[in-house]
Amino acid sequence: MRGEQKRRLLMAAAARVLHEQGVERTTIADIAEAAGVPTGNVYYYFKTKDDLVRAALGEHAAHLAALTAELDALPDPRERLKALVASWVGQREVAARYGCPTGTLAVELDKRDDGLDAEAGRVVRLLLDWAAAQFRALGLPDPDGLAITLVGAYQGMSLLANALRDPSVVDREGDRLHRWLDDL
Amino acid sequence: MRGEQKRRLLMAAAARVLHEQGVERTTIADIAEAAGVPTGNVYYYFKTKDDLVRAALGEHAAHLAALTAELDALPDPRERLKALVASWVGQREVAARYGCPTGTLAVELDKRDDGLDAEAGRVVRLLLDWAAAQFRALGLPDPDGLAITLVGAYQGMSLLANALRDPSVVDREGDRLHRWLDDL
């Protein structure tokens, strides 16, 4: 299955390059080059550029699912949430340079009125739902609202770290979120 | 001064259209049409598309300066900050449809390595500096950190409201920020 391998290579390259350069500034040739595949050949695996963007969104969703599955191994929901915050802090350099992969993609795709804008929102919702489940397990009131506060803080600190090119924003806000989770 | 008038018309149109459609998906023709100016004529007023983007950033900065100047008329710094939050809530429909003008522009421009990425950060910093000044006037410790928390919450709730197409996110987080400011 050489074909399936190349397809996966292209999906991974698309996820990375689209995050770094943005959707509109990235050409098919950019993704092909990053994957080591001839430019025109990309169309054998993905009919359109939008299909590649969709595949990249799927990659990010899969990555998120893997992360939350890992966190689910922890016994205490509060510890799971704190470990999530810790993983955000661990990605501070990436956040400062390119922003949150899902968040920046959502911002860009939301400027469109084709179907892709809604799909970005679905990936964001995966994280919101998982976080809400943890707050619910802790018996806290308004778990959905708390999830929005937590994920909103993540998106906000990623955006600011990116706009200011300053990873320390993530450190500071990460500490604050840790205390916030402890005090809930 | 017919020329200066048209120039201002183009700047206002650029600020609006670039916010709604994003930088990369907006053509010179789009902005020209929104301003009621013939397409090619735009280049008489702005040498390049990047110049127009810069002008749009300037418009957003001016709008922000006007807002903070208005808030400065309030006697109490805490009331100024709460009025800022209230103005964000008042813009919830726009935030849900197009996101924060400065924030979404910063996300898109940060994907570039020319000079424009840094200029978006400068506009964000205007708001941060003003907020920090209010916290400082209240005698609170770490005013810069508090400003990042406040503006980060704004950017986060705007992004989520936009990605989920749900203005109620802004209402909920606005209420929370109001309580947070009261309890500081």
Next chain:
DNA sequence: GTCTATAGCCTGATAGAC
């Protein structure tokens, strides 16, 4: 199945008429 060459379109920018 894999890749190349190229068509066709759109965009930013310009030259020059008025």
Next chain:
DNA sequence: GTCTATCAGGCTATAGAC
């Protein structure tokens, strides 16, 4: 100063050779 016509370049996508 204002506007039109048009060019050059780069992009997505396809047709068809291997």
